[in-house]
Amino acid sequence: MKIELSDKLKTFKPFLFEELYRKERAERARGKDIISLAVGDPDIPTDRRIVSAAVSELRKAANHRYPNTKGNENLRREISAWHRRRHGLSFHPSDEVSILIGSKEGIAHLPLVVMNEGDCCLIPDPTYPTYRTGVVLAGGRIHDVPLEEKNGFLPDLGRIPAKVLSRAKLFFLNYPNNPTGACATLDFYRDLVKWAKKHGVIIAQDAAYCDMYFGEPAPSILQVDGARDVAVEFYSASKTYCMAGWRIGWVVGNSRLVCALNQLKENIDSGPFNAIQNAVAYGLKHHESIVPAVRAHFKRRADSFCRALGAAGWRFIPPGGSCFVWAKPPADVPSMDAVYFMLEKASLLTAPGSGFGRYGEGYIRFSLTEPDSRLNEVLRRLKALDWSSLK
Ligand SMILES: Cc1ncc(COP(=O)(O)O)c(C=O)c1O
Structure with missing residues (x-):
């Protein structure tokens, strides 16, 4: 056959x-x-201290049972505490934080919870390729937004055609940027949030490289007043803690979006191994x-x-x-x-x-x-x- x-x-x-x-x-x-x-x-x-934490978590039988999709409370609380120290932001651990099996997984699933057939997603060009995945699965359309050297590899929001904007539902961005290495300022995020509210576009900012900054600490889009009305931000342990093979990340921000993503994922996966979640919690606690x-x-x-x-x-x-x-x-x-x-x-x-x-x-x-x-x-x-x- x-x-x-x-x-x-x-x-x-x-x-x-x-x-x-x-x-x-x-x-x-x-x-x-x-x-x-x-x-x-x-x-x-x-870091060997994270590895040791994981080894002792591995020995706990309670961790051998199913995790829950949204992630365990220990990790969600540590994430919340880390964002407070790093960005001065408070996230409610139960509905503004959700754990992912690597940020790639959450990024690929997000379009499925907000896009209907024919809706448009704005994707930077050049881009991290996974932003396209969920849009294709959701039957959405893609509009490429150029990131040009002359603009510091930031999008020129004024150049996105009005016709595209009328159908645009979601905009993926990532700073510090893969592949260009460019960073975004809080002023850029302020303009972006204002623009997103005006046009009804959800912002998904991917902060996978948030800790690999070489000047001022990379800001979070969620530091902008009112950003939580329109934005979520994706985080990854892969680069920050050199844990790429462990497969774990998280999303924070708008609770409707975080909970919707979690609702979809409950039907697909059961979250990362609790021993790994607790090892990342250790990393966050000892981040500095x-x-x-x-x-x-x-x-x-x-x-x-x-x-x-x-x-x-x-x-x-x-x-x-x-x-x-x-x-x-x-x-x-x-x-x-x-x-x-x-x-x-x-x-x-x-x-x-x-x-x-x-x-x-x-x-x-x-x-x-x-x-x-x-x-x-x-x-x-x-x-x-x-x-x-x-x-
Ligand atoms: C911009 C960007 N976002 C997300 C990811 C995925 O990271 P994770 O390992 O958390 O799935 C990568 C991986 O290279 C990346 O470059």
Whole structure:
């Protein structure tokens, strides 16, 4: 029997990063010493105190039972306490906080709770690809909002056509930004919230890199007066606590949206393992003694990587945060050509800007999530490359 797959599935292309992983594995199988800076997967191990907390939680039989979808009270309270310390915000742990199986999961599900067929979702270009997933599942339409260098990679709200706005239901954003490394100010968020209220658009701000800032602490959109009427914010333990493999994140903000997302998820999943939830609660409680060293490490890497990249003839955007460097190679060529050139001639795998959207064309994203010695080797290989053969 030939299994016929759904029309919806056919609308999904392979996830960009999975495609890059496959490429990396294939090249390694051919015996090449590939260094991949294609994916933002922190190389720094989870702090050993968080690991110890998880080990002792693992031994508790009570944690072996089903968790609940919204997350356990211990973690929701610690999240609430952390936002109070960090942003001066109070969230009610029971209806303004919900735990996710990684922020990617919540991001993919959110459109299903607010969008009907034909509604429009505004998505930045270049973008983190998962914003599109839920919109496609919900039968929604996508309007790409350019993030351009001349605007500091912030959207120009005035340029979104009125016709699009009349159907727009949701706007995904992420700052500190993947892939550009740009940061947003509280003033930008003030304008955004005012605009969102005027046009009836829900804002989903993705703060996965909120703790990887290199200047002033990255603000939360929810610090804007009245933002809670229109916005939710997604958080992730993946980068902040280098816990990408543990799969846990959370959403805070507008209680109607948080509860609706939870209501949908109750029908789909049962939340992350309680031992992991309690390990993250430990991380949040001891955040100030764990996270600054990680941030300093990424800032040091970004500074020295950018300096050397510039010396190798690249034009880079100094990142205000994130674990990425967004840069243009010495030759003016399509991103994909540059990626294949670096892979073939230098055994380096990077992410093509065009994979993040039309406005990413011409750029390359480097993810600084390999050990320093490997990053130095990347720079040595990049310096040795002769781009004139590609022009
Ligand atoms: C902007 C952005 N949001 C969300 C995620 C997903 O993070 P998580 O590991 O919490 O699912 C990523 C992962 O790379 C990301 O870059």
